[in-house]
Amino acid sequence: MDAAAQSLRGSPASIERMYRQARADDLAFYETSGGVRNAVEAGRLVALTGNADYRLKDVSQPYVLPATRTFVQRIAAQYREQCGEKLVITSGTRPQSMRLANSTSKTVHPTGMAVDLRRPTGSGCLAWLRRTLSSLEEEGVLEATEERNPPHFHVAVFPDRYSRYVSRAGSNVRLASATKEAPVRRVSTRASGSATYKVRRGDSLWTIARRQNVSVEVLRKANALRSSNIVAGQLLAIPSGR
Numbered sequence: 554m555d556a557a558a559q560s561l562r563g564s565p566a567s568i569e570r571m572y573r574q575a576r577a578d579d580l581a582f583y584e585t586s587g588g589v590r591n592a593v594e595a596g597r598l599v600a601l602t603g604n605a606d607y608r609l610k611d612v613s614q615p616y617v618l619p620a621t622r623t624f625v626q627r628i629a630a631q632y633r634e635q636c637g638e639k640l641v642i643t644s645g646t647r648p649q650s651m652r653l654a655n656s657t658s659k660t661v662h663p664t665g666m667a668v669d670l671r672r673p674t675g676s677g678c679l680a681w682l683r684r685t686l687s688s689l690e691e692e693g694v695l696e697a698t699e700e701r702n703p704p705h706f707h708v709a710v711f712p713d714r715y716s717r718y719v720s721r722a723g724s725n726v727r728l729a730s731a732t733k734e735a736p737v738r739r740v741s742t743r744a745s746g747s748a749t750y751k752v753r754r755g756d757s758l759w760t761i762a763r764r765q766n767v768s769v770e771v772l773r774k775a776n777a778l779r780s781s782n783i784v785a786g787q788l789l790a791i792p793s794g795r
């Protein structure tokens with residue numbers, strides 16, 4: 554078992570950390586689905602709707618705290634980019650009346666701070682998810698455990714700490730973006746047979762080349778680039794010849 558997997562092993566201490574954080578943040582533990590509905594109406598919980606990067610599977614109460622939704626959107630965008638598949642969410646808020654028989658009385662699911670992520674079947678995706686969750690855990694912004702029945706990651710996102718982390722991380726971590734895989738917008742086409750593309754945040758020469766079906770080398774030559782560094786807003790000529 555590698556270090557990342559090791560750090561995600563559940564323990565009474567880890568359950569206690571999640572529970573204490575929920576209490577420290579003064580989070581409400583919703584008793585019933587009616588309580589959850591009221592919290593949604595009041596804006597304290599928000600809906601997970603799924604997007605290009607993640608989907609829901611059998612989630613009866615797809616509502617979470619706003620910080621937890623931000624976490625889902627960010628990690629799902631990165632996951633899809635790394636793995637080429639959507640992340641699957643299997644649980645959001647579970648009010649106390651819906652507590653599972655095998656779950657602890659200290660579960661934080663009734664607060665909406667926790668989500669369950671289905672365990673990826675591919676070993677590369679699994680390793681990436683383990684690494685990413687344990688590094689976020691080291692940042693002190695969440696607590697994650699890997700569970701067996703059914704195989705999933707239980708992730709409790711600490712709202713205040715995670716929100717501060719996101720504002721620090723800013724644009725270093727890409728946000729979920731439905732436009733990411735959208736066709737490249739060509740802002741103009743010249744008679745010479747080349748088009749112009751405006752670099753967007755998160756683009757790399759490699760991703761642009763792949764989408765445009767040209768090689769990085771061709772792109773560099775066409776734009777007289779000495780390195781692969783590009784910046785958002787920069788205009789690139791996209792040669793139409795292959």
Ligand SMILES: [Zn+2]
Nearest residue numbers: 667668669707
């Ligand atoms: Zn869980």
